[in-house]
Amino acid sequence: MNDDYPLSIQQVTAYQRDGYIQLNEVITGDDLVQFRDAVNAAVKKDTAQLDPNRPKSSYEQIFIQCVNLWHRYPAVKPFVLHRRLGNIASKLSGLSVRLWHDHALFKEPHTGAKTPWHQDTPYWPHQQKMHQLTIWVALQDTTIHNGCMSFIPGTQRMLDIEPVNLGEPQDLYAVAPQTKGIKPVTCELKAGSVTVHNGMTFHYAGPNRSDGMREAIAIIYMPDGTTYSGSPHSVADPMKLTVGQKLDTEFFPLVSN
């Protein structure tokens, strides 16, 4: 994978206006095969001890989520930290970026429920909220049938909405009546294509009605200089951070030029 994915000024402008963008053929050929195989092997290993027949919480019914694979799986690490992806995040946000975390999001066939409409940044323990962004990589073709992503353009400017409880989601219009009348955009992706969304942009993914797993990995970036708010979060808690501390340790590497 070489470093630079060509991004036009129009694409950067569209991302900044709409709060999301679809980018095609970001990871291709052997890289795509290797990345997909590495993530699949990691998810398999991470979930090997789980009883498939265990009762699942409503959150677990949405997807299998495996966080920070890059810490534990050397075959995943070079892809998650790759400058080609980090530079996309940097050019779209206009800022130098650090990795916040990755997570594989595998929606199970038939039983994988919808991912409710939500914004991401309210869940994160960051004092700055406006420029985090996620590159969501389709590891195989992703369509309406198996749970592709949709976005509500412009909602990245809606800063004061309460976080949605993904396990017990409320109606979107009850949470965010301001989104009424804005038409969502659904992005079907070929394997290796991505969507990028601002952490404040409302997004959704449908249920997986197909016979196969919906395999995706989301890589989340934050501007260099982002500081810790002190709110509990599974990624930050083990790191014993202090409020106001910059998230600039080895766990949050700089990933853009």
Ligand SMILES: O=C(O)CCC(=O)C(=O)O
């Ligand atoms: O993969 C999904 O179903 C949802 C992903 C998501 O919410 C995200 O990447 O922020």
